[in-house]
Amino acid sequence: MNLQSPASTGISSAPFDISDRTIAYFSMEIALSKTLPTYSGGLGMLAGDTLRSAADMGLSMVAISLLHRRGYFEQHLDGSGQQTESDVKWSPETTLPDAGQTVTLSMQGREITLRAWRFDVVGVTGHIVPVFLLDSDIEGNDPWDRRLTDHLYGGDTYYRLCQEAVLGLGGIHLLHALGCQPEVCHMNEGHAALLAIGLLEERVAPAPLSSATEADAEAVKQQCVFTTHTPVPAGHDKFGLDQMMQVLGADRSAAIERFGALHNDLLNMTYIALRFSRFVNGVSMLHGKVSQQMFPEYPVHAITNGVHAATWLSQPFQALLDNQIPAWRQDQHYFRSVYGIEPEVIEATHQISKRRLLDTVRQRTGMVLDPNVLTLGFARRVATYKRASLVLHSPERLMKIAGRIGGLQILMAGKSHPADNAGKSLIRDIFAVASRLKQSMLRIVYLENYDWELGEQLTNGVDVWLNTPLRPYEASGTSGMKAALNGVPSLSVLDGWWIEGCAENITGWAIENCEDEAIEAERVYEKLEHCVAPMYADKPRWARLRRHCLAINGSFFNTHRMLSQYVSSAYFPSSGADAVSDEGVDDPREQTSLAEA
Numbered sequence: 001m002n003l004q005s006p007a008s009t010g011i012s013s014a015p016f017d018i019s020d021r022t023i024a025y026f027s028m029e030i031a032l033s034k035t036l037p038t039y040s041g042g043l044g045m046l047a048g049d050t051l052r053s054a055a056d057m058g059l060s061m062v063a064i065s066l067l068h069r070r071g072y073f074e075q076h077l078d079g080s081g082q083q084t085e086s087d088v089k090w091s092p093e094t095t096l097p098d099a100g101q102t103v104t105l106s107m108q109g110r111e112i113t114l115r116a117w118r119f120d121v122v123g124v125t126g127h128i129v130p131v132f133l134l135d136s137d138i139e140g141n142d143p144w145d146r147r148l149t150d151h152l153y154g155g156d157t158y159y160r161l162c163q164e165a166v167l168g169l170g171g172i173h174l175l176h177a178l179g180c181q182p183e184v185c186h187m188n189e190g191h192a193a194l195l196a197i198g199l200l201e202e203r204v205a206p207a208p209l210s211s212a213t214e215a216d217a218e219a220v221k222q223q224c225v226f227t228t229h230t231p232v233p234a235g236h237d238k239f240g241l242d243q244m245m246q247v248l249g250a251d252r253s254a255a256i257e258r259f260g261a262l263h264n265d266l267l268n269m270t271y272i273a274l275r276f277s278r279f280v281n282g283v284s285m286l287h288g289k290v291s292q293q294m295f296p297e298y299p300v301h302a303i304t305n306g307v308h309a310a311t312w313l314s315q316p317f318q319a320l321l322d323n324q325i326p327a328w329r330q331d332q333h334y335f336r337s338v339y340g341i342e343p344e345v346i347e348a349t350h351q352i353s354k355r356r357l358l359d360t361v362r363q364r365t366g367m368v369l370d371p372n373v374l375t376l377g378f379a380r381r382v383a384t385y386k387r388a389s390l391v392l393h394s395p396e397r398l399m400k401i402a403g404r405i406g407g408l409q410i411l412m413a414g415k416s417h418p419a420d421n422a423g424k425s426l427i428r429d430i431f432a433v434a435s436r437l438k439q440s441m442l443r444i445v446y447l448e449n450y451d452w453e454l455g456e457q458l459t460n461g462v463d464v465w466l467n468t469p470l471r472p473y474e475a476s477g478t479s480g481m482k483a484a485l486n487g488v489p490s491l492s493v494l495d496g497w498w499i500e501g502c503a504e505n506i507t508g509w510a511i512e513n514c515e516d517e518a519i520e521a522e523r524v525y526e527k528l529e530h531c532v533a534p535m536y537a538d539k540p541r542w543a544r545l546r547r548h549c550l551a552i553n554g555s556f557f558n559t560h561r562m563l564s565q566y567v568s569s570a571y572f573p574s575s576g577a578d579a580v581s582d583e584g585v586d587d588p589r590e591q592t593s594l595a596e597a
């Protein structure tokens with residue numbers, strides 16, 4: 001046992017009773033606080049925002065993730081945009097209470113003992129959703145195993161499979177050891193799929209897995225809900241059968257095969273999740289359809305993502321809304337009431353965040369930007385399908401536009417996965433363009449180490465949020481939702497959430513997708529020069545546009561709405577409760593197929 005002495009840490013380790021919790025949420029990454037490096041990007045942010053809404057709504061939820069003692073990584077960029085990485089070290093021992101429970105698991109042909117640290121997500125009314133962060137760094141474990149919960153998305157496929165075994169199997173066994181038998185287990189992405197095997201083990205214990213019947217598998221399926229998050233093939237973890245045998249052992253491997261959960265002779269986490277879930281969903285209406293085409297043998301629904309409003313609204317907006325429509329904290333339908341606030345007040349509130357952001361840029365880079373100049377933001381994981389450099393396709397063209405519209409500033413940020421050389425070279429390309437433009441009306445600044453804090457400042461403070469993914473690979477996207485909450489319109493390719501959120505000239509602007517990148521870039525330039533810039537120059541109209549963003553998109557693209565849909569459609573569907581339709585909308589823009597990509 002690894003019970004920390006509370007006296008030595010100053011942290012109360014009073015156990016938290018989770019025996020009555022009905023929903024268990026599993027995610028490889030969760031953004032829990034600005035100071036904990038337990039996330040990498042959108043998936044972790046969504047998980048954190050989901051739990052923050054669950055706590056606000058008083059849901060009977062508990063969550064499982066890994067500790068990530070060394071985090072994802074901190075990004076360093078030299079003068080040419082060359083990325084290097086360093087570990088983020090933190091000490092759970094001095095930060096979090098110990099859950100006071102260990103579990104021992106057999107994997108890789110040996111035993112591994114896990115403990116967990118507890119992070120409490122506290123809602124508006126004080127309700128707590130506890131999160132258990134599994135930790136393998138325990139004396140007595142094999143030295144290699146002690147490093148298993150260090151690096152989020154680190155190591156090779158073998159390391160990854162071990163981590164997924166810790167998450168899924170370790171997580172279920174920990175919950176049971178803590179007296180919790182959840183009615184619903186939610187797999188946030190396929191990384192957590194092995195929880196189904198954990199449930200099967202608990203069900204037949206102490207008998208071996210080989211005694212599990214089809215009825216047992218069906219019972220497990222009735223407990224599980226699966227959200228798939230990406231149509232990008234590399235986003236779906238696959239492992240060879242030899243690795244499956246090595247890590248999971250013969251019994252589990254045989255069970256996975258026997259219940260038809262292998263795919264193309266590979267251990268494919270998405271297919272395990274599909275096989276063992278009674279409800280499967282994508283994260284936007286379009287992504288639901290695209291996923292349905294990818295997995296025709298399983299019904300796939302759609303629940304569009306959201307963001308946690310109180311986390312992403314700027315402080316000045318929070319103060320304004322607390323004053324004008326205080327009910328927003330419990331119920332974000334009330335964002336519609338911003339139509340009762342004068343547009344100039346909304347504009348002035350945004351200006352505070354814009355100045356704060358430009359101040360941060362000056363402190364970090366020495367670049368002095370002009371608060372009166374149209375400022376675009378583009379920040380996300382540097383994955384090639386997100387096409388960070390589309391807007392820079394023709395720097396000369398962009399420079400001319402900047403000259404004609406009175407100047408243009410573009411703020412960019414994003415980390416490339418350490419092993420993604422294409423992503424790293426993309427950052428260098430952007431640096432090269434930016435340095436060529438130093439003296440012009442066009443300023444491009446790439447900010448180092450995109451994280452929660454920077455994401456907040458950018459989405460709060462820029463004038464327009466730019467998004468140019470290769471359709472249909474942006475399953476949802478959430479940063480544009482954070483922007484909308486802060487009165488920031490999007491200029492975006494019609495993909496993911498934007499198909500549902502775009503009202504042309506009202507909440508932003510759509511870029512039609514095109515096979516030819518040069519043509520698509522030209523469309524961005526056209527919209528920028530002839531739609532965005534003229535409206536930006538018309539201050540009263542721009543202020544009304546800001547207000548529409550908050551009223552129309554803020555009131556819908558939030559995790560309170562999203563989670564209500566999970567509760568009524570996925571977690572506890574009751575007869576007749578048809579709150580979420582998976583029929584989609586009759587919008588021709590939505591007709592797509594993977595072949596088009």
Ligand SMILES: *Cc1c(COP(=O)(O)O)cnc(C)c1O
Nearest residue numbers: 041042380451452455477478479
């Ligand atoms: C919101 C957020 C993301 C996800 O944004 P996308 O639009 O889905 O790319 C990633 N990283 C950070 C730091 C964020 O705040």
